Amino acid sequence: MRKIKITGCAGALPDRKVRFGDQTRYRLSQGQTLLDLCESAIKNALADANLTIENIDCIIGGMATPLQAIPCNAALIHERVALGRNIPAFDVNSSCTSFITAFDLASYLTDTKRYNNILVVSGDTASAALNPNQRESYELFSDSAAAFILSSCGDDCGVIDSAQMTWSEGAHDTEIRGGCALKTAFQFTEENREDYYFDMKGKKVLKLSARKLPQFLDSFMEKSGLTLGGIDVVVPHQASKALNMIMPRLNISKDKYIDHVKDYGNMISAAVPFTLCRAIHDQRIQRNDVVMLLGTAAGLTANVLVFKY
Amino acid sequence: MRKIKITGCAGALPDRKVRFGDQTRYRLSQGQTLLDLCESAIKNALADANLTIENIDCIIGGMATPLQAIPCNAALIHERVALGRNIPAFDVNSSCTSFITAFDLASYLTDTKRYNNILVVSGDTASAALNPNQRESYELFSDSAAAFILSSCGDDCGVIDSAQMTWSEGAHDTEIRGGCALKTAFQFTEENREDYYFDMKGKKVLKLSARKLPQFLDSFMEKSGLTLGGIDVVVPHQASKALNMIMPRLNISKDKYIDHVKDYGNMISAAVPFTLCRAIHDQRIQRNDVVMLLGTAAGLTANVLVFKY
Numbered sequence: 001m002r003k004i005k006i007t008g009c010a011g012a013l014p015d016r017k018v019r020f021g022d023q024t025r026y027r028l029s030q031g032q033t034l035l036d037l038c039e040s041a042i043k044n045a046l047a048d049a050n051l052t053i054e055n056i057d058c059i060i061g062g063m064a065t066p067l068q069a070i071p072c073n074a075a076l077i078h079e080r081v082a083l084g085r086n087i088p089a090f091d092v093n094s095s096c097t098s099f100i101t102a103f104d105l106a107s108y109l110t111d112t113k114r115y116n117n118i119l120v121v122s123g124d125t126a127s128a129a130l131n132p133n134q135r136e137s138y139e140l141f142s143d144s145a146a147a148f149i150l151s152s153c154g155d156d157c158g159v160i161d162s163a164q165m166t167w168s169e170g171a172h173d174t175e176i177r178g179g180c181a182l183k184t185a186f187q188f189t190e191e192n193r194e195d196y197y198f199d200m201k202g203k204k205v206l207k208l209s210a211r212k213l214p215q216f217l218d219s220f221m222e223k224s225g226l227t228l229g230g231i232d233v234v235v236p237h238q239a240s241k242a243l244n245m246i247m248p249r250l251n252i253s254k255d256k257y258i259d260h261v262k263d264y265g266n267m268i269s270a271a272v273p274f275t276l277c278r279a280i281h282d283q284r285i286q287r288n289d290v291v292m293l294l295g296t297a298a299g300l301t302a303n304v305l306v307f308k309y
Numbered sequence: 310m311r312k313i314k315i316t317g318c319a320g321a322l323p324d325r326k327v328r329f330g331d332q333t334r335y336r337l338s339q340g341q342t343l344l345d346l347c348e349s350a351i352k353n354a355l356a357d358a359n360l361t362i363e364n365i366d367c368i369i370g371g372m373a374t375p376l377q378a379i380p381c382n383a384a385l386i387h388e389r390v391a392l393g394r395n396i397p398a399f400d401v402n403s404s405c406t407s408f409i410t411a412f413d414l415a416s417y418l419t420d421t422k423r424y425n426n427i428l429v430v431s432g433d434t435a436s437a438a439l440n441p442n443q444r445e446s447y448e449l450f451s452d453s454a455a456a457f458i459l460s461s462c463g464d465d466c467g468v469i470d471s472a473q474m475t476w477s478e479g480a481h482d483t484e485i486r487g488g489c490a491l492k493t494a495f496q497f498t499e500e501n502r503e504d505y506y507f508d509m510k511g512k513k514v515l516k517l518s519a520r521k522l523p524q525f526l527d528s529f530m531e532k533s534g535l536t537l538g539g540i541d542v543v544v545p546h547q548a549s550k551a552l553n554m555i556m557p558r559l560n561i562s563k564d565k566y567i568d569h570v571k572d573y574g575n576m577i578s579a580a581v582p583f584t585l586c587r588a589i590h591d592q593r594i595q596r597n598d599v600v601m602l603l604g605t606a607a608g609l610t611a612n613v614l615v616f617k618y
Contacts (some may be wrong), residue, residue, distance in 0.1 A: 005385035022312035027423035034490060059475070065378045068492075069438065070507065072373075072402040078608075079477035086525075088473035089608060090410050093381040094399035101399050108417035125490035129378065162395035166368070166390035178494055181434035184340060185487055185494035196494045198379065205497075212395075231418045298380035299387075299398065 001160055002107035003278075005153035006309060007117070008049025009277035011146045011270070012041035020139040027127045027263045028143045029083065034067060034125045036146035039080045042121060045147035051117060053082050056149070058115040061091040062102030062122045064269040064298070065129075069180060077121050094164065095174070096237055096297035098122060100305050105295070107159040107307075110152040118150045124268035129176050131197035140240055142225075142265040146273035160290065161224035162305040165216055170208045170300030173201045206242050210249060211294045216302045217250050217294070226306055228252065233285050237295025238264065238271040250294075253274040258284070287309055310469055311416035314462035315618060316426070317358025318586035320455040320579070321350035330450040334574045336436045337452045343376060343434045346454035348389045351430060354456035360426060364390050365458070365461070367424040370400040371431045373578040373607070374438075378489060379521045384432050396431060403473065404483070405546055405606035407431060407578040409614050411460065412602070416468040417614075419461040427459045434494030434578035438485050440506035449549055450507075451574040455582035469599070470533035471614035474525055479517045479609030481512045512569065515551050518605045526559050526603070535615055542594050546604025547573065547580040559603075580604075594618055 014028045014037065027036070031042045059082065061074035068076065073090035082089075094101040099122040123145030139181060152161045177183055178196035188196055221227065234257040236243060243259050260275050267274055272293055279285045286309070293305045323337045323346065324544045327388050330414045337343070354363060368391065370383035375598065383398035393396075403410040408431040432454030439447045486492055487505035497505055530536065543566040545552060552568050576583055581602055588594045595618070 006395045013491045035491075064381075066375050066489040069374045069488050071404045071480055071484060072608075073347055075404070075475055075477055075480050075608040075610065078475050079480045083477050086474040086476055088403075089477070089610065090401060090403035090407075090473070092399060092401055094397075095380045096385070098399075102418075103416055105417075108421065108423075112417065114417075128490045128493050130463075136615040164399070165395040166384055166387050166398040167395055168384055168392050168398070175380060180375040180489045181437045182344075184437050185497045186502075188497055193495075216395075219447050229401050232417065299384040300385065301380075 001158035001308065002111040003153050003155065003158040004110040005151045005157040006148060007049065007151045008045045008107050008149040009147065009273065010041045010048055010272040011144060011277050011279060012037040012043030012143050022262060023139065023265065024263050026142040028125060034123050034145060035076060035080050035141065037123055038077050038121050039103055041147035042081050042119065043144045045149055049149040050220050051149060053085065055117050056087055056119045058109065058118040059087050059089040060102045060106065060118060060120045062098040062120050062269060063091065063124055064093065064095045064098055071190055094297055094301050094303065095299055096268055096271065097271045097295045097301055097303040098303060100293045100295060100303035101164065104159065104162045104305055107149045110150060116152045120148045120150060122269040129198040131194065136202050137198055137200040140266050142269045144267045144274055146270045146277055148273055150188045157218040157308050160306045160308060161226065163220045164301065164303045166299045166301045167208065167212055168299065170205065173204045173208065173300065174298035175199055185241065189221050208300050210246060213246065213296065214249055217304060220304050229307065230290055231292045232289040233279060234292045234294055235272060235276045235279060238266055238275060239296060240266060273297050310467035310617065311420040312462050312464065312467045313416040314460045315457060315614050316460045317354045317360065318456065318582065318589060319350045319353030319357055320583040321346040321587050322453050331571060332448065332574065333453040333572050335453055337434065343432050343452065343454060344385060344389055347386050347430050347432055350454045350456035351390050351428065351572065354458055357413040357422040360458060361476065364426050365396055365428045367412045367427040368396050368398040369415065369427060369429045371407040371429050371578060372400065372433055373402065373404040374433045375406055393543045401586055403606055403612065404608055405577050406514045406604045406612040407612055409604060409612035410473065410603045413468065413471045413614055415459045420457060422461050425461045429457045429459060431455050431578040431582050433579065435577055437603060438507040440503065442473040445511050446507055446509040449575050451576050453576045453579045453583055454498040455586055457582055466617055469615045469617060470584065472537065472546045473610065473612045475608045475610045476517065476521055477608065479514065482513045482517065482609065483607035484508055517609050518555060522555065522605065522611060523558055526613060529613050533615065538613065539599055540601045541598040542588060543601045543603055544581055544585045544588060547584060548605060549575060
């Protein structure tokens with residue numbers, strides 16, 4: 001077990017709530033940015049951990065999308081919450097599952113006491129790139145942020161095992177082609193506007209996930225010696241309403257996993273930590289519980305991480 | 310010592326060479342992308358390691374700038390060199406020093422044998438955002454890529470110690486404000502064109518670096534118990550011609566560090582690995598040598614990593 005303990009967490013939502021049928025989504029208001037949500041989540045996570053920024057010795061941005069092309073997101077977050085301090089800041093990005101990859105890597109850093117209190121911040125500005133003509137994605141995503149304090153600890157908490165795989169045949173099933181180096185903002189025209197929007201081929205993603213995920217999870221369970229019976233709570237990436245189609249294929253029963261899609265939509269990189277934090281604060285997850293984080297991301301990437309809370 | 314061994318490396322340059330006085334720079338040709346350079350560097354690094362892509366069990370994109378906002382760079386690189394395989398792919402980003410941060414994190418993964426052969430790829434498309442009106446930066450940067458195979462090993466090689474710090478008072482001294490979530494491509498106009506270019510406040514960066522770096526290095530040397538006398542070669546980030554002003558302040562003598570700025574310019578995230586790889590292939594670095602990677606990055610971030618080759 002790689003020793004790491006969740007000592008505090010918080011999510012942050014924008015005030016603006018939008019509804020599509022019975023589905024609730026959140027979008028930034030004019031003038032508000034993701035950094036405002038990050039700052040709020042971090043302050044509340046620190047309070048939840050009974051710590052201050054002075055106790056933090058590493059800041060990891062675990063986000064899917066860049067705020068600026070340069071510098072990294074973590075440096076901009078640092079400016080908001082740690083200006084004047086020398087806390088190292090860097091990003092870890094595996095798209096929607098960035099938080100799981102960051103947690104995974106952080107566990108090596110706390111286990112070896114390289115760092116004692118790591119702040120991981122996730123969140124994305126979905127609304128910056130949603131395509132009003134692609135209803136499936138336009139009505140699915142929310143803007144939000146979530147922050148976790150991950151700390152070194154004794155033998156009582158830690159990552160039991162984890163795995164990640166990427167199948168790049170899905171690299172273009174979920175993407176934003178324009179805005180960055182491959183197709184710059186300078187090349188933007190009204191004619192190629194669609195290239196600058198978030199583009200999701202929902203059915204293709206679902207098909208590839210349904211094909212890859214069962215085998216991915218089976219091989220992980222076999223390698224780790226874990227059984228689904230030994231997992232108390234599964235926190236899946238809140239990818240879409242299809243969660244309820246994918247979970248039975250993985251033999252994960254309805255009472256074991258959390259589905260917040262109706263209430264929050266797909267929060268991209270914040271989906272897993274936001275949902276995990278709610279489950280902790282609602283006491284659905286209690287100390288000593290064995291928790292599985294599980295999700296697919298643009299790439300197509302899959303992550304699984306099992307930890308003792 | 311965290312066990313990790315460089316088993317192969319390669320750099321890749323575009324064909325197009327440009328000159329500014331006695332300075333040589335490299336820029337992508339029309340139709341060529343950074344992914345072409347990455348693919349070439351990876352193939353040559355694998356050959357150098359006497360390995361094939363089947364031996365690689367993790368791909369890390371250690372880059373400063375995004376190719377697309379979604380998915381991460383490593384997934385797009387995966388598509389080029391590992392299509393049909395399930396190798397996990399994710400990015401690590403601390404701007405110009407991303408390779409050092411990736412090397413640092415990778416050492417935990419090889420040391421614990423989480424992965425046996427990690428492919429780290431660095432490189433950026435400087436030319437996508439260079440501002441012809443900002444001569445200082447326009448004439449400084451090159452497009453390039455570099456790939457390293459970092460492998461698990463015995464006690465003969467490894468990271469002796471490493472450190473990172475970020476001072477976000479410099480967050481806006483080196484930046485590209487536009488193109489991503491905070492200022493989208495949709496907001497681009499001819500009037501705000503400058504916001505979409507790379508913007509470097511050279512004097513401010515230099516001043517902050519000169520103020521922070523000596524103390525950063527001193528505290529690292531003290532903590533690690535290392536002495537400059539025990540370091541065989543220093544591979545610094547090739548930030549600018551000011552390298553020759555900064556190094557003496559750090560008491561690093563001219564015969565000990567490598568300066569390629571005249572021949573290659575600032576290659577952003579590829580600068581450190583490209584220079585390191587050349588030094589290895591030129592046998593300036595030999596097995597058992599103690600090597601220091603050192604650099605500052607947009608953030609402002611500083612990284613230092615000392616390893617036994």
